[in-house]
């Protein structure tokens with residue numbers, strides 16, 4: 001469990017300048033829809049969770065610093081220089097975040113010197129990537145029409161001291177990092193290096209991941225768009241298998257260590273018979289195993305659709321030793337293994353089979369954000385600007401308990417958020433698919 005101490009956000013120093021947004025917040029106090037800057041957002045949101053803290057005073061239970069504009073800020077907007085970088089895999093909404101950061105800085109703070117570093121952290125190391133670009137409201141006006149990121153991205157480790165040297169050389173005061181867990185580890189390393197050199201450089205992250213696997217931030221932006229796109233493939237699979245004799249559809253969706261995309265996409269339209277995720281072990285063989293259960297389902301209902309998170313079933317195939325440029329494990333091909341096993345099993349039992357395989361792959365993350373994600377991206381970006389202008393550093397913007405909040409990077413990279421097999425999401429999946437509770 002995270003402690004109050006771990007949730008304290010680092011600041012560069014005293015906020016001496018009046019914020020241009022001070023009038024907006026001057027008369028506000030905490031209410032059901034707003035958290036004042038003097039207040040904190042509780043981690044606990046049920047009576048029993050809070051009661052379990054016993055005698056602990058409310059001021060000492062774990063809580064987050066709220067997001068939002070401050071009356072006083074650390075940086076002088078007239079002199080502030082800002083950098084933005086996007087790293088890791090693509091995610092719907094990256095351009096929405098870039099656009100909203102630029103607009104918020106220009107229009108509300110009057111900060112006009114904004115540099116977009118190209119191709120992830122490589123773009124922060126001179127000579128490794130194309131030159132940075134200048135970001136203006138005109139430049140970002142239409143960038144949300146397309147998915148991806150106008151700044152490009154990359155994986156692979158870069159030299160942190162060189163990155164900080166470059167920030168100093170360019171006189172960057174604030175660096176916004178939009179990326180996943182690896183990018184946030186990088187942002188933490190950059191923030192630490194800057195603090196150790198006593199530099200007033202704020203590093204603020206906007207966490208992105210279609211996998212929704214970053215803890216303590218609520219839902220990550222782009223996740224909703226990605227699972228909605230994945231749900232289209234599941235619907236396609238349902239249509240295909242219903243028209244076939246012995247129809248079995250296998251739909252593989254992204255989700256390295258967490259099965260959120262598989263669960264939500266499956267729940268979106270009740271088209272799945274089985275959802276396989278890394279968090280819930282299963283067996284193929286045996287009376288309760290997937291193969292026997294699948295044959296039974298096809299006999300009863302004429303067809304079946306399996307939604308497979310790419311990280312599921314890795315314990316049933318030889319361990320992968322391959323790593324990508326950032327050191328992430330490249331997963332083994334469980335989907336191929338599963339298809340072969342299904343084909344053999346149906347043949348061994350003399351059952352007819354029409355096997356259809358769908359892999360929406362990169363389609364689910366290369367699309368533009370849907371309206372709800374666009375709104376979310378805009379609000380996360382605005383909160384990120386407020387935090388950075390107030391001198392917060394080494395933190396990300398999150399929305400735990402539906403409140404925008406400042407979360408230290410060290411706590412969001414400590415663990416991976418996963419589907420809880422005893423939680424209500426997995427229960428909904430079991431209810432919706434009617435798959436056996438235990439296939440191990």
Ligand SMILES: Nc1ncnc2c1ncn2[C@@H]1O[C@H](COP(=O)(O)OP(=O)(O)OP(=O)(O)O)[C@@H](O)[C@H]1O
Nearest residue numbers: 087088089155156157179180181182183185186326
């Ligand atoms: N501990 C670290 N210190 C410095 N840089 C890091 C660290 N961990 C990762 N990075 C860098 O962060 C960048 C992005 O990391 P990675 O490729 O793992 O993607 P990610 O941000 O986790 O996004 P996603 O997993 O969603 O694609 C890479 O350039 C990687 O080298």
Ligand SMILES: O=P(O)(O)OC[C@H]1O[C@](O)(CO)[C@@H](O)[C@@H]1O
Nearest residue numbers: 089090210211254255256324365
């Ligand atoms: O972009 P790459 O290197 O193909 O990596 C794909 C991985 O990135 C993600 O899209 C985001 O972490 C995962 O779902 C997927 O496993």
Ligand SMILES: [Mg+2]
Nearest residue numbers: 088180181182
């Ligand atoms: Mg990652």
